[in-house]
Each structure stands twice: as structure tokens, then as C-alpha cells.
Amino acid sequence: MIGRLNHVAIAVPDIAAASDLYRKTLGSDVSAPEALEEHGVTVVFITLPNTKIELLEPLGEESPIAKFLEKNPDGGVHHICYEVDDIIAARDRLLASGARVLGSGEPKIGAHGKPVLFLHPKDFNGTLVELEQA
Amino acid sequence: MIGRLNHVAIAVPDIAAASDLYRKTLGSDVSAPEALEEHGVTVVFITLPNTKIELLEPLGEESPIAKFLEKNPDGGVHHICYEVDDIIAARDRLLASGARVLGSGEPKIGAHGKPVLFLHPKDFNGTLVELEQA
Structure with a gap:
């Protein structure tokens, strides 16, 4: 069912410093950097030759990665995204297998303009998994 | 400098259950599953079409992922590996850039039989980075 690894997303406290490090x-x-206000992140x-790394910095007060960075002030891998x-x-x-889909269960339009869903980390070895319709 | 994303490694408490989940x-x-006694993990x-996910379960009392699983009992992304x-x-x-290489600084032979080094997570946005000579 799952296809390519679309990206690994790493939450970072300072996207300019992290960009410099990778560059x-x-x-x-x-x-x-691109500010995605509706997603609450700057990305x-x-x-890479075979996939992408996305660096995410919180944007605004409702950023979905703010709590993650409170717990992990240096940053860390926030989620991995598989294509379907x-x-x-x-x-x-x-x-049907009993796995939990986060939110309403209806796909939303993700940061790449494609339908995405997030799966509960407790059901996937402590890893937040995003599915993106490729 | 870095090339392909060779793999994402996810530490799991129960590799049979995690394998079933992915399968x-x-x-x-x-x-x-392969028991890699010299690396202290079963893998x-x-x-995937473009890269690999590796599931790691602790093996033996000196397993390098035992502490990670104590802190993250559900499991989680343990490291990401870039090819060089x-x-x-x-x-x-x-x-030369001031980044810290773990251990002696000399490459070891990794789980794929190739020279590897690990970089300090504090220097890479809280992410343990493995470099593997491809």
C-alpha cells in the first residue's frame, strides 16, 4: 500500500541556522524558507537524490509543532511521510485494521497541495506518520 | 556532500509486531529479522521504492538502543542515514566546521558492511545522523 518515502520532517528551533547547517x-x-501560515510552519x-528532508519552524501561536519543540528544544524528527x-x-x-487516523478522518490539503492524513504515533511505533496521495 | 537518504531507522519494542504492522x-x-549481535540489534x-526503513529491536544487554527505548517505550525514529x-x-x-563525531572519530563497519560514522544529535537539530560511505 505505501509507496515512496516522500519526506522526513525535522522540527527545528531556528530554520535559518538549520538551513545553513544543511547547506x-x-x-x-x-x-x-516559505511561510505556510495556514499550516502554522515555515518550511x-x-x-536529496532520492527523497526530501523538510525543516519546519513554528509560525504563529497555533503552530502544530510548538509543543514538540517545547519537549525537544534542540528539534528532532517530527514525522515521516509515505506516499499512497x-x-x-x-x-x-x-x-479496518484498528489504526487511528488523527483529526476528523477526512484528508486535508497538506503543505504540497495534496490530500494528506496523519496516523496516531501510538499505533506506529511512536512515529507520527503522514500519508500523502501522490 | 551528503547524497541519498540511505534509511530511516525506527527503534521498536517488538520487532515481530512492528513487522506485521508494516507488512x-x-x-x-x-x-x-536478522540478529546483528555485534551491533546489539535485531533488524x-x-x-520502499526509493529508500529503506529499518526497524531495530534491542539485542543483548549492551544494546545501543536500549536507553532510547527506556525513554520512548512505544519506539520512535532513532536515526537517519545519509550516504557520502x-x-x-x-x-x-x-x-573543521565544529560538528562532533561520536566515538573515536574513526569509521566503524556498520550493519550493511560499509564504513559509518554517527554525528552528535545536539549539532544536528536533535537528530542522530549516520553517515555511510555508499
């Missing part, structure tokens, strides 16, 4: 120290291709994309062909079929298969 | 619920290609490889062409050149560049 200069690790020698990667790092995009300019940069690090393009059909997000409704994927959701229904997951629900 | 049955997420519909992935999951290998049989399974989940093959030349691990000595990569190490020297990192050290």
Missing part, C-alpha cells in the same frame, strides 16, 4: 556543513541543496526543502495512490482506500484499510 | 497494515515488503528492512562518497573527507569537513 554549508552537509553540502545540500536547500530551498529558501525549507532539502532535495488512493488516500481514501488507504484510510479505510487502516481504520 | 499487513501498511502493505510493505518486509524482510525476515528488519522495509524496502568518502567518509574520511566527510568527517574532516564536519570536524
Whole structure:
């Protein structure tokens, strides 16, 4: 069911410093920061040959990553995103297996403009999993 | 400098249950478990079209992931591994930039039979980073 690893998202306290680290120290291709107000994050994309790393910095008071950074002030891996062909079929298969989908259970439009769902970390080895319809 | 994302490693308390989850619920290609006594882990490889997920379960009393699982009993993302062409050149560049390499600073032979180094999570946004000479 799951396909490519679309991205690994790393929450960071300072996206300018983290961008510098990936650009200069690790020698990667790092995009300019984009403020995604409706998602409560500023994001940069690090393009690797086979997938992407996304750095996320909280934006605004309702940022969904604010609590994560309170608990992990240095930052850390926030979620991993797998691609699926059909997000409704994927959701229904997951629900039938007893896995919990976060929120209303209806896909939302994610940071890449595509339908996404998040799965409960307790059901996936302590890992927040995003599914994105590719 | 860094190339492909070689794998994301997820520490899990029960590798049989986690394998079942990835095989049955997420519909992935999951290998049989391999006990790597010299690394203190039992590992399974989940093959995605563009990269791998590795599930790690502690093996033996000196397992390097035992403490992580004490702190994160459900499991969680333990490290991410980037490929480099030349691990000595990569190490020297990192050290010159002030980043800390764990252990003696000399590459060890990792779980895939290739030279690896681990970088200090405090220097990489709270994320344990493995470099593997591809």
C-alpha cells in the first residue's frame, strides 16, 4: 500500500541556522524558507537524490509543532511521510485494521497541495506518520 | 556532500509486531529479522521504492538502543542515514566546521558492511545522523 518515502520532517528551533547547517556543513541543496501560515510552519526543502528532508519552524501561536519543540528544544524528527495512490482506500484499510487516523478522518490539503492524513504515533511505533496521495 | 537518504531507522519494542504492522497494515515488503549481535540489534528492512526503513529491536544487554527505548517505550525514529562518497573527507569537513563525531572519530563497519560514522544529535537539530560511505 505505501509507496515512496516522500519526506522526513525535522522540527527545528531556528530554520535559518538549520538551513545553513544543511547547506554549508552537509553540502545540500536547500530551498529558501516559505511561510505556510495556514499550516502554522515555515518550511525549507532539502532535495536529496532520492527523497526530501523538510525543516519546519513554528509560525504563529497555533503552530502544530510548538509543543514538540517545547519537549525537544534542540528539534528532532517530527514525522515521516509515505506516499499512497488512493488516500481514501488507504484510510479505510487502516481504520479496518484498528489504526487511528488523527483529526476528523477526512484528508486535508497538506503543505504540497495534496490530500494528506496523519496516523496516531501510538499505533506506529511512536512515529507520527503522514500519508500523502501522490 | 551528503547524497541519498540511505534509511530511516525506527527503534521498536517488538520487532515481530512492528513487522506485521508494516507488512499487513501498511502493505510493505518486509524482510525476515536478522540478529546483528555485534551491533546489539535485531533488524528488519522495509524496502520502499526509493529508500529503506529499518526497524531495530534491542539485542543483548549492551544494546545501543536500549536507553532510547527506556525513554520512548512505544519506539520512535532513532536515526537517519545519509550516504557520502568518502567518509574520511566527510568527517574532516564536519570536524573543521565544529560538528562532533561520536566515538573515536574513526569509521566503524556498520550493519550493511560499509564504513559509518554517527554525528552528535545536539549539532544536528536533535537528530542522530549516520553517515555511510555508499
